[in-house]
Amino acid sequence: MQEFQLQKSKVAEPLDFTHRKRRLKALKEAVLFTYRDEIREALWKDFRKPVAEVDLSEVYAITSEIDHALRHLKRWMSDKYVRTPLAFFGSSSHIRYEPKGLCLIISPWNFPVNLALGPLVSAVAAGNRVILKPSELTPHSSAVVRKIVEAIFPPEEVAVVEGGVETSTELLDLPFHHIFFTGSPQVGKIVMKAAAKHLSSVTLELGGKSPVIIDETADLKAAAKRLAWGKWMNAGQICIAPDYIFVHHTQKEQFLTELRKVVEEFYNKNPTESVSFCSMVNEKHAERVYGYLEEAVEKGAKIQFGGGKEGKRIEPTVITNVPLGSAIMKEEIFGPVLPVLPYREKEDVIRYIHHGEKPLALYIFSKNEGNINYFLTNTRAGGSCINNADMHFLQPYLPFGGDNYSGLGKAHGHWGFLAFSNERAVYRQNIPSVLEKLMPPYTSGKNKVIEAIVKWL
Known part of the structure; x- marks a missing residue:
């Protein structure tokens, strides 16, 4: 780690618009064309991720972020002039966006x-230098990330450091100006504590238990299809995946029927053999999720379908009659098991959601605007979809991030640029200010003028 010791006294020359634009274009070319097949192969080796899911959730997610940044970067970088109150007549003010x-x-x-290259797009767009630490649990993908970065960026601009927990700990001891972390709330607390030693700003993209609410007016076929894709893409290993579903008691049986149909349509009758279904990242995570399922069943939960496990692959599984005190209702599942709970009164749903931490996402399926507004108004979440799931992540004109336990700060698009930028206030005095007439000594006449300014301006 000696080569990455930081010099606090040295300030790097800012990277101009042309330089940033050139780097972003080169990154898009690398992801979309040069290394696309290697990305697909690496993700298959790491956890049998289908090519279609790689292209949508890995490649497109990055290239669309780059396209959005290139389209708007000049405006984002431009000074933003603000209004001048009458009391400050003779001055002008603007906000200058500088890299952190x-x-x-x-x-x-x-x-x-x-989730390695996406934040890098924002950091580069904002003109920063970056050290990128990919996950050691997906070694093939991390190797490709390193290969891509080293082909485009000189090490003094972006460097990739591979390694395990010890490497992350060593990096967190260094005085970075900003830290962008994506992971669990538990590790997020460690990152925030480490950042506090150097007063580094942080963006924390965390997780939690993202609920779904399906009311009595919802289109159940559409809900089943969209939720099945949102839940079982990447085998449920998504921070915004639907974690549990509240469905109106009059809709429960029909919804379960529709959900079963969709799962068979998507993954056939034996999902663990389907090339369209991903596996868990490793045996440890598979055992963790399967342990939640077994404990819930022991306490009285009923498996509606699924429940099988072969190595790292767990079938898409839906359970009902789930005890609220079971681990699967307390811990983020992060896997392909989905609890479904009936409800009668809207207030019961709200009370249960408020019982836990603020979720990263909350999904509502309804045709009733009154119900939609009620659930939005009476809950808090990092983001929400109405009549869909997960899709807000890919909408570049929306901020993405959590709230409190589910995250700190926002990312993507302009919000990603702002996360890696310092909004520097610049005040310019153009002609003598009338306020200068009020400098000491303070006379009764000046006090009267100050009183008028306080009261009227």
Whole structure:
């Protein structure tokens, strides 16, 4: 780690618009064309990720982020002039967007290319230097990320550091100007504590238990299809995956029927053999999720379908009659098991959601605007979809991030640029200010003028 010791006294020359644009274009070319097959192969080796899911959730997620940044970067970088109150007549003010400096990006294993290079797009767009630490749990994907970065960026601009927990700990001891971390709330607390030693700013993209609400007016066929894709893409290893579903008691049986049909349509009758279904990242995570399922069943939960396990592959599984005190209702599942709970009164749903931490996402399926507004108004979440799931992640004109336990700060698009930028206030005095007439000594006349300014301006 000696080569990455930081010099606090040295300030790097800012990277101009042309330089940033050139780097972003080269990154898009690398992901979309040069290394696309290697990305697909690496993700298959790491956890049998289908090519279609790689292209949508890894490649497109990055290239669309780059396209959005290139389309708007000049405007984002431009000084933003603000209004001048009458009391400050003779001055002008603007906001200057400058890079924060040297940034650390620690990326997770569940989307090892997307969640490594996606934040890098924002950091580069904002003109920063970056050290990128990919996950050690997906070694093939991390190797491709390193290969891509080293082909485009000189090490003094972006460097990839591979390694395990010890490497992350060593990096967190260094005085970065900003740290962008994606992972669990538990590790997020460690990152925030480490950042506090150097007063580094942080963006924390965490997780939690993202609920779904299906009311009595919902289109059940559409809900089943969209939720099945949102839940079982990447085998449920998504921070915004539907974690549990509240469905109106009058809709429960029909919804379960529709969901079963969709799962068979997507993955056939033996999903563990389907090339369209991903596996868990490793045996440890598979055992963790399967342990949640077994404990819930022991306590009285009923498996509606699925429940099988072969090595790292767990079938898409739906359970009902789930005891609220079971681990599967307390811990983020991060796997292909989905609890479904009936409800009668809206207030019961709200009370249960408020019982836990604020979720990263909350999904509502309804045709009733009154119900939609009720659930939005009476809950808090990092983001929400109405009549869909997960899709807000890919909408570049929306901020993405959590709230409190599910995250700190926002990312993607302009919000990603702002996360890696310092909004520097610049005040310019153009002609003598009337306020200068009020400098000491303070006379009764000046006090009267100050009183008028306080009261009227």
